[in-house]
Amino acid sequence: xxxxxxxxxxxxxARVAQVSQSAVSxxxxxxxxxxxxxxxxxxxxxxxxxxxxxxxxxSLITKKSRIIGLVLSYLENLFYPIAIQRLSxxxxxxxYHVLLFFCPQASADEVVDEILQxxxxxIVLASVTLSSTLAxxxxxxxxxxxxxxxxxxxxxxxxxSSVTSDNxxxxxxxxxxxxxxxxxxxxxxxxxxxxxxxxxRERGFREELARLNSRIWSRGVGNYDFTQARVAxxxxxxxxxxxxxxxxxxxxxxxxxxxxxxxxxKLRIPEDVSVVGFDDVPQASWLSYxxxxxxxxxxxxxxxxxxxxxxxxxxxxxxxRETIVVPALLVQRASVRx
Amino acid sequence: xxxxxxxxxxxxxARVAQVSQSAVSxxxxxxxxxxxxxxxxxxxxxxxxxxxxxxxxxSLITKKSRIIGLVLSYLENLFYPIAIQRLSxxxxxxxYHVLLFFCPQASADEVVDEILQxxxxxIVLASVTLSSTLAxxxxxxxxxxxxxxxxxxxxxxxxxSSVTSDNxxxxxxxxxxxxxxxxxxxxxxxxxxxxxxxxxRERGFREELARLNSRIWSRGVGNYDFTQARVAxxxxxxxxxxxxxxxxxxxxxxxxxxxxxxxxxKLRIPEDVSVVGFDDVPQASWLSYxxxxxxxxxxxxxxxxxxxxxxxxxxxxxxxRETIVVPALLVQRASVRx
DNA sequence: TTGAAAGCGCTAACAG
DNA sequence: CTGTTAGCGCTTTCAA
Numbered sequence: 001x002x003x004x005x006x007x008x009x010x011x012x013x014a015r016v017a018q019v020s021q022s023a024v025s026x027x028x029x030x031x032x033x034x035x036x037x038x039x040x041x042x043x044x045x046x047x048x049x050x051x052x053x054x055x056x057x058x059s060l061i062t063k064k065s066r067i068i069g070l071v072l073s074y075l076e077n078l079f080y081p082i083a084i085q086r087l088s089x090x091x092x093x094x095x096y097h098v099l100l101f102f103c104p105q106a107s108a109d110e111v112v113d114e115i116l117q118x119x120x121x122x123i124v125l126a127s128v129t130l131s132s133t134l135a136x137x138x139x140x141x142x143x144x145x146x147x148x149x150x151x152x153x154x155x156x157x158x159x160x161s162s163v164t165s166d167n168x169x170x171x172x173x174x175x176x177x178x179x180x181x182x183x184x185x186x187x188x189x190x191x192x193x194x195x196x197x198x199x200x201r202e203r204g205f206r207e208e209l210a211r212l213n214s215r216i217w218s219r220g221v222g223n224y225d226f227t228q229a230r231v232a233x234x235x236x237x238x239x240x241x242x243x244x245x246x247x248x249x250x251x252x253x254x255x256x257x258x259x260x261x262x263x264x265x266k267l268r269i270p271e272d273v274s275v276v277g278f279d280d281v282p283q284a285s286w287l288s289y290x291x292x293x294x295x296x297x298x299x300x301x302x303x304x305x306x307x308x309x310x311x312x313x314x315x316x317x318x319x320x321r322e323t324i325v326v327p328a329l330l331v332q333r334a335s336v337r338x
Numbered sequence: 339x340x341x342x343x344x345x346x347x348x349x350x351x352a353r354v355a356q357v358s359q360s361a362v363s364x365x366x367x368x369x370x371x372x373x374x375x376x377x378x379x380x381x382x383x384x385x386x387x388x389x390x391x392x393x394x395x396x397s398l399i400t401k402k403s404r405i406i407g408l409v410l411s412y413l414e415n416l417f418y419p420i421a422i423q424r425l426s427x428x429x430x431x432x433x434y435h436v437l438l439f440f441c442p443q444a445s446a447d448e449v450v451d452e453i454l455q456x457x458x459x460x461i462v463l464a465s466v467t468l469s470s471t472l473a474x475x476x477x478x479x480x481x482x483x484x485x486x487x488x489x490x491x492x493x494x495x496x497x498x499s500s501v502t503s504d505n506x507x508x509x510x511x512x513x514x515x516x517x518x519x520x521x522x523x524x525x526x527x528x529x530x531x532x533x534x535x536x537x538x539r540e541r542g543f544r545e546e547l548a549r550l551n552s553r554i555w556s557r558g559v560g561n562y563d564f565t566q567a568r569v570a571x572x573x574x575x576x577x578x579x580x581x582x583x584x585x586x587x588x589x590x591x592x593x594x595x596x597x598x599x600x601x602x603x604k605l606r607i608p609e610d611v612s613v614v615g616f617d618d619v620p621q622a623s624w625l626s627y628x629x630x631x632x633x634x635x636x637x638x639x640x641x642x643x644x645x646x647x648x649x650x651x652x653x654x655x656x657x658x659r660e661t662i663v664v665p666a667l668l669v670q671r672a673s674v675r676x
Numbered sequence: 677t678t679g680a681a682a683g684c685g686c687t688a689a690c691a692g
Numbered sequence: 693c694t695g696t697t698a699g700c701g702c703t704t705t706c707a708a
Contacts, residue, residue, distance in 0.1 A: 055455040056394040057685035081419035100436040259625040287597040288626040395701035
């Protein structure tokens with residue numbers, strides 16, 4: 001019964017408000033020069049007709065879409081969902097919105113191809129690597145790219161900005177803590193071997209241990225995956241001699257390790273084994289885990305990400321590449337023996 | 339040093355390929371009538387220039403943005419992140435993408451106003467209510483709306499489609515389970531009182547208990563929040579007479595309840611108290627919790643959501659409203675006494 | 677199958 | 693401050 005629902009355009013509003021289309025445009029552009037009177041006329045006509053400016057038409061001419069592409073691969077680790085929420089809310093405050101792109105780890109290539117079609121104003125790569133060809137394409141299109149919680153691989157050097165926490169220093173702290181507590185058979189369970197986070201975390205841990213005349217006594221790989229971490233722990237702890245402490249490259253894997261240690265191997269934490277994680281996701285403070293971990297300051301990381309993006313959008317003449325490293329904080333709870 | 343990075347347009351490609359702009363357009367539109375020869379010429383020119391069609395220009399004329407707006411409020415409960423991922427991946431397969439909108443619970447209104455500007459092809463409301471005025475505006479713009487994991491409030495009746503699991507039946511199962519296990523002081527901890535999920539879950543639970551000559555012996559409210567659930571549990575279990583079983587309206591709250599019961603009140607699960615949750619998020623199967631719960635079949639729910647959206651996009655003549663309820667499944671683990 | 681031409685809804689000069 | 697005009701990059705009639 002309803003009429004064909006043709007969209008209401010600025011043209012329609014202009015007619016009803018008895019002004020020009022430009023006036024309508026200006027009424028919806030803050031900072032434009034319109035008299036209060038005209039603006040009122042326009043706004044009430046718009047309200048009457050249910051008019052909202054068409055974002056696509058607008059971005060076609062302004063060449064700004066107010067959309068940020070966010071590339072993700074995996075949400076089971078709560079660190080990312082929470083990062084998404086913070087980032088999205090922060091961007092929304094400034095009139096930007098987040099367009100989601102999922103892709104399997106480390107293969108952002110095809111997907112960024114799709115992103116480019118939307119002419120996004122910026123791209124945030126959360127835990128996916130940016131290939132160098134891709135980085136170049138973004139650079140050509142002068143789209144700022146921020147790697148969130150990951151740094152460049154050698155080949156991508158300086159093709160994109162990056163925001164991380166100080167993985168190296170944070171993990172050095174962990175080494176200190178564990179050695180101070182008198183641990184001698186210290187194990188490490190890595191995330192994805194190719195990932196910069198896992199590598200940096202391992203390096204900080206290993207080098208500080210060396211400085212303290214200790215070392216990684218046993219090593220496993222969990223690929224940032226719950227099940228694989230469980231397998232790694234089972235493996236590591238069922239040998240004749242087992243570690244008396246284990247540092248796990250992410251909280252999410254640490255939970256798997258703790259469960260395995262307690263319920264499969266019937267060992268106590270921290271009496272028999274100390275466990276440390278990384279990220280400080282909400283579950284780390286849940287009493288079942290009460291996990292000593294390294295906090296990544298999410299809000300700061302998000303704020304830096306947004307700042308980089310916005311400064312790049314402001315002075316689009318020269319695309320500056322920044323590398324931000326925010327301090328990480330050791331949070332002591334009850335999973336390490338004192 | 340680099341030239342001004344003017345975007346490459348179909349015009350440029352046309353010139354290089356020595357064809358018309360229309361030919362370029364057709365080469366990128368599958369099912370269009372182009373000779374293989376022309377298509378090749380266009381595609382190679384496009385590759386050469388690094389051309390991708392501009393999605394905004396395209397949607398301006400086709401009136402299809404291939405964007406779905408997703409409205410969310412809270413990601414700490416893993417149910418939602420995982421739903422986002424599944425939905426986004428599924429949509430991506432069909433060439434759609436998800437634009438994110440965060441808003442505080444139950445106030446989707448302002449935010450949908452923003453959504454409308456993007457002329458999204460559809461809207462998914464995950465756990466937020468749609469006001470009736472808003473529903474009408476979407477209907478006027480003939481944008482299909484799906485409420486995910488929530489049904490209409492009375493006023494919104496039939497203004498949008500909805501996809502949920504069978505909260506009522508699932509919770510009736512829980513009642514049966516608890517009564518069968520011989521529990522007599524059965525408690526319930528609600529989510530948000532206004533939410534349809536919490537209400538349906540409580541109703542299913544309560545009515546089945548009545549049928550079995552039992553009742554809700556004690557009741558608390560957690561508002562789907564971890565901390566509030568903890569407070570509710572503390573309250574409920576520190577009275578002189580405490581429940582011997584508690585059904586919690588979401589897994590996420592159930593974890594808080596379990597931690598409180600075990601570590602604050604020093605009670606055993608399930609020997610002293612049985613606990614049941616709802617959702618079956620990944621953590622429910624973690625050994626620390628090993629939680630008996632009701633599974634919401636996420637993949638099915640996502641599939642239905644996408645189907646509704648797509649059928650609405652196909653025959654845009656008449657916007658049909660659907661109400662899908664998929665069966666929920668009781669998953670027995672170790673948190674209920676046998 | 678192909679090209680010419682028109683126009684989606686908007687903003688940005690440029691006059692006035 | 694306001695209106696006129698041109699055109700963003702694309703698809704789509706319509707003829708050929």
